[in-house]
Amino acid sequence: MQIDRRLVSSFDWPLWTLSVGLALVGIMTIYSATCSVNEECSRYLATRQSYWLIIGLALMVATFSVDYQRLAHWAYPIYVAVVILLALVLIIGITSGGSQRWLDLGFFALQPSELAKLTLVLVLAKTLCYYEPGYSLMDLGVPLLLSAPVVGLVLLQPDLGTAGVIFLIAMAVVVMSGLRVRSLLYLTVAAIAALPVGWQFLKPYQKTRIWTFMNPESDPLGAGYHVVQSKIAIGSGRLWGTGYLQGSQNRLEFLPEQHTDFVFAVFAEEWGFSGCVALLAAYALLILLALRVVRRAQDRFGVLLATGMAAILFWQFTINIGMVTGLVPVVGIPLPLISYGGSSLVTTLIAVGVLISVSMRRYTR
Amino acid sequence: MLRRPNTRALPEFRRRIRLFALCVLVAFAFLTYRLWVLQVLQGNRYTVMSEHNRIRLQRVPAVRGLVFDRKNRLLIHSRPSFDVQYVPGGNAGQEDTLRRLAEMVEVDGERLEEIAQGGNGAKRVTLVRDVDWPSVVAVETHQLDLPGVYLSVRARRSYLTDEVAAHMLGYLGEINANQLQRLRRQGYRLGDAIGQAGLEKSWERHLAGRSGGEKVEVDATGRKVRVIDRHKATPGHNVVLTLDMDLQQVAHDALKGKEGAIVVLEVNTGAVLALASSPTFDPNWFARGLTSREWRHLTDDRETPLHNRALQGQFPPGSTFKIVTALAALQEGVISPNKTLWCGGSYQVGNRTLRDWKKDGHGHIKMHQALVQSCDVYFYQISQRLGVDKIARYARRFGFGSPTGISLDGEGPGLVPDRAWKKGRYGTPWYRGETPLVAIGQGFLSVTPLQMASMTATVANGGTVYRPWFVKRVVSPDGEVMEEYGPVRTGTVGLKKENWDIVRRALFDVVHGRRGTARTARSEVVGIAGKTGTAQVAEMRGDAVKSEDLPYEVRDHAWFVAYAPTKEPEIAVVTLVEHGGHGGATAAPIAKQVIEAYFLFDGEEAEHEEPAGRQLSALDVRPPPRTDHAD
Numbered sequence: 001m002q003i004d005r006r007l008v009s010s011f012d013w014p015l016w017t018l019s020v021g022l023a024l025v026g027i028m029t030i031y032s033a034t035c036s037v038n039e040e041c042s043r044y045l046a047t048r049q050s051y052w053l054i055i056g057l058a059l060m061v062a063t064f065s066v067d068y069q070r071l072a073h074w075a076y077p078i079y080v081a082v083v084i085l086l087a088l089v090l091i092i093g094i095t096s097g098g099s100q101r102w103l104d105l106g107f108f109a110l111q112p113s114e115l116a117k118l119t120l121v122l123v124l125a126k127t128l129c130y131y132e133p134g135y136s137l138m139d140l141g142v143p144l145l146l147s148a149p150v151v152g153l154v155l156l157q158p159d160l161g162t163a164g165v166i167f168l169i170a171m172a173v174v175v176m177s178g179l180r181v182r183s184l185l186y187l188t189v190a191a192i193a194a195l196p197v198g199w200q201f202l203k204p205y206q207k208t209r210i211w212t213f214m215n216p217e218s219d220p221l222g223a224g225y226h227v228v229q230s231k232i233a234i235g236s237g238r239l240w241g242t243g244y245l246q247g248s249q250n251r252l253e254f255l256p257e258q259h260t261d262f263v264f265a266v267f268a269e270e271w272g273f274s275g276c277v278a279l280l281a282a283y284a285l286l287i288l289l290a291l292r293v294v295r296r297a298q299d300r301f302g303v304l305l306a307t308g309m310a311a312i313l314f315w316q317f318t319i320n321i322g323m324v325t326g327l328v329p330v331v332g333i334p335l336p337l338i339s340y341g342g343s344s345l346v347t348t349l350i351a352v353g354v355l356i357s358v359s360m361r362r363y364t365r
Numbered sequence: 366m367l368r369r370p371n372t373r374a375l376p377e378f379r380r381r382i383r384l385f386a387l388c389v390l391v392a393f394a395f396l397t398y399r400l401w402v403l404q405v406l407q408g409n410r411y412t413v414m415s416e417h418n419r420i421r422l423q424r425v426p427a428v429r430g431l432v433f434d435r436k437n438r439l440l441i442h443s444r445p446s447f448d449v450q451y452v453p454g455g456n457a458g459q460e461d462t463l464r465r466l467a468e469m470v471e472v473d474g475e476r477l478e479e480i481a482q483g484g485n486g487a488k489r490v491t492l493v494r495d496v497d498w499p500s501v502v503a504v505e506t507h508q509l510d511l512p513g514v515y516l517s518v519r520a521r522r523s524y525l526t527d528e529v530a531a532h533m534l535g536y537l538g539e540i541n542a543n544q545l546q547r548l549r550r551q552g553y554r555l556g557d558a559i560g561q562a563g564l565e566k567s568w569e570r571h572l573a574g575r576s577g578g579e580k581v582e583v584d585a586t587g588r589k590v591r592v593i594d595r596h597k598a599t600p601g602h603n604v605v606l607t608l609d610m611d612l613q614q615v616a617h618d619a620l621k622g623k624e625g626a627i628v629v630l631e632v633n634t635g636a637v638l639a640l641a642s643s644p645t646f647d648p649n650w651f652a653r654g655l656t657s658r659e660w661r662h663l664t665d666d667r668e669t670p671l672h673n674r675a676l677q678g679q680f681p682p683g684s685t686f687k688i689v690t691a692l693a694a695l696q697e698g699v700i701s702p703n704k705t706l707w708c709g710g711s712y713q714v715g716n717r718t719l720r721d722w723k724k725d726g727h728g729h730i731k732m733h734q735a736l737v738q739s740c741d742v743y744f745y746q747i748s749q750r751l752g753v754d755k756i757a758r759y760a761r762r763f764g765f766g767s768p769t770g771i772s773l774d775g776e777g778p779g780l781v782p783d784r785a786w787k788k789g790r791y792g793t794p795w796y797r798g799e800t801p802l803v804a805i806g807q808g809f810l811s812v813t814p815l816q817m818a819s820m821t822a823t824v825a826n827g828g829t830v831y832r833p834w835f836v837k838r839v840v841s842p843d844g845e846v847m848e849e850y851g852p853v854r855t856g857t858v859g860l861k862k863e864n865w866d867i868v869r870r871a872l873f874d875v876v877h878g879r880r881g882t883a884r885t886a887r888s889e890v891v892g893i894a895g896k897t898g899t900a901q902v903a904e905m906r907g908d909a910v911k912s913e914d915l916p917y918e919v920r921d922h923a924w925f926v927a928y929a930p931t932k933e934p935e936i937a938v939v940t941l942v943e944h945g946g947h948g949g950a951t952a953a954p955i956a957k958q959v960i961e962a963y964f965l966f967d968g969e970e971a972e973h974e975e976p977a978g979r980q981l982s983a984l985d986v987r988p989p990p991r992t993d994h995a996d
Contacts, residue, residue, distance in 0.1 A: 034555070044542075045542065045555070048542050111546075133377050172385075175381065176378065176381055176382075176385070178377065178381075231403060231411065232411050232414050232415050233415070234400070234403050234404060234411070235403045235404055235407055235408055235410065235411020235412070235414070235415075236408070236411045236412040236414070236415035237404050237408070238404055238405065238408035238409070238412060239404065239405055239408065259555075268400070268404070272404060273400055273401065273404040273405050273408075276397075276400045276404065277397055277400070280393055280396055280397055280400070281393070283393075284389055284390065284392075284393040287389045288386060288389055291382055291385055291386050291389070294378070294382055294385075295378070295379070295382050303378055307385075310385070314388075314389060314392070318392045318396070321396050322396065322399075325396070325399045325400065325403060327399060341546070342546075
């Protein structure tokens, strides 16, 4: 492939710097989160996350080296592969009771539901870029057909949180592609109306069951423990925080899931409100930079692709912080770039790679 | 190429992009406000709550299942292990305390001081790990004189047979990140111990149980004061093996100081009676944490004690493979057992001269003596009539070339070469001169000792291939049988009865005949049939050199495969001694020892059936102690 000088000169440095910076903050926080009272700090998970960062950066480079238009060609094969992976996870999940060996051969650290986010955005962007703006609900058949297996298979895992996020990401792409405003309103009203009605129909034990369904890892000792502890940790950070590696709530192991979904609580305790605002501002800036890519993109496909990537960042960020601060039920969504987890980090970095790719090629055609 | 529609329509996105940006700002503002409320407005309240945060969720680890041998003797249990911990700061007379403590647990006082100081501000340090019972009693009774000193108890896995059967039983280790990710839903957490090898790994699901939880009140140092609520842990299931520890011990002792493996299978079920690999290791090291010296020893490149040679090691089978070649040749009718061939000590294929192990050859020889004396030239000749593909087909029917399917990790498949394989692997055709090497168990061919044992059992039982298995039963802690396992047939080698008989008679004479290669295995106790093998490690050019004169690394591997009794066989035994030289000299006497032990113990067994307390030196039979949950 020939390297266009304009490609290099229009590289989106702010986007790159900000995302890598956030990932580094993540590694730092994971290190702190794996300290406990009796034991020394363990470098293990922080080191692993660093490896994932390197792998993710390599894949990011690979992603933006390819013209995003070429991604459109591979959209359906990739989509089919990911759906198969999702189905396979279910099968492995079932037989995991039968044979341990099978699991060992399985997709060791891969979480196909993470890949599913990227893939769904890709196929939706490819499909919807042919739509005339101002289309109505009736035209949503194909996007619906594409989303249903992905969302359905993730739901079956069961992972209601991730399924919800994938749905919201898909909605963002649909909205950007120009669904008629009135249709959008209908849809929203219908959804909001359906929620409490549906909820009312449930019996109390069903409600509890749904809550445990949403969060199968919730503690067995009473709902709400996670959130209470997380709020205490965040609150006790006050304005300036307790200082790096000094969070007592974390070190005394009051915090659950402190290096994965609740990593923000560790950060908030140690860096206080000042640090949190800086972190939130960094995320907001990251997403606004992503929207800048959307604005500058020079074809519909690029616009929709970038929108999807921006939505991946936005929804996970918002829901995770909302969850940790007790605004949203605990649904097991990681904080992108910061939470421990290879699949999540790599996926997010690939998403940023796609954004950079769209951004770089804004002048080339 | 994608068409680029509506390029000019891009401005229509502007309104929506602005809307999206607005959403981002609103979310940012909203979350910032939320943090303002939590951290600034209510910050003091939460700080107070954090200082009084006494309620904490603790996991209660499940007690891991016990493991017994076939005679119900305990092999692995989890015993309580006590650590002495110390909370520095705020204790008057720290020096005195530590000195007193040092006397009680019999360690160096200065060392304790060092550890106590070196906590780096940690609120709690572990002074001594796994102290003995008298020390526990002493510390407990003098609690008042020892401010800041606490005992913490947790379950520690204990392997009662130490090094014996270590490869079968495996060991525990800290869960790694991949396992963690996979097993989170099953309740595993960072820092948990999980089976990392052997039985402990492949039967983790049965042994592990499921951890419970406790809501506890703790003091400022994190020490448990009171349990508020509790969800019980589900203990793991106990496992009963087909292994006979008496026999395993004999096999273990026989391999001491050597590198190699012994496998003993029940001929009519495929059950593993003993499976030893040497050098071995002590799984208790993993339970208490390895020292760097131990770790270096375990990961030694040459000795590789962690490697289970019996099923992970892949070796050329040498002349033991002639059993398969002979059966194939007889069944395919390429040779009559009465046909005499000439062995002059070497054989010419193309421009290549292949030698017999006996320089001057065996003279005129028929099938029976060719097996008994292990004549190479005889098999070179019939290999040319068979062709490699037929040899490979028979070998695969006996289970070579793929893992046997024993429920243990990392089993090697071995390799059975044929034309298609070589084309695929090297892109070159098969050369005629390579077939004779395969026929005598050399060349590309490789097998695991376990596959060899399975083949021997198949020959002994007349053609049934069983999957080797070693777990007999899984029993719940209440004694309820959860799973019961039995023989699993994975195939049959259907041959004419007279062909089996010809080979079996020859195998009998290998041990009992005047010119047999394994006369060293002849036993007073029981009739043994078998076949020796001396597998070349390095290809020899020119004149044969005596193996003993070679440097250790290139010395031949010694094999012996055997079954006994010769009539109605019960067990199949395979011995491999790496770089052991000649099979008849090194491996056969070991096999004899194991077989004799089996039949001697077997006679004894009847008398000892009911008192369960029959003890073997390596076995300390105690009732499983009740373990308190770890703190």
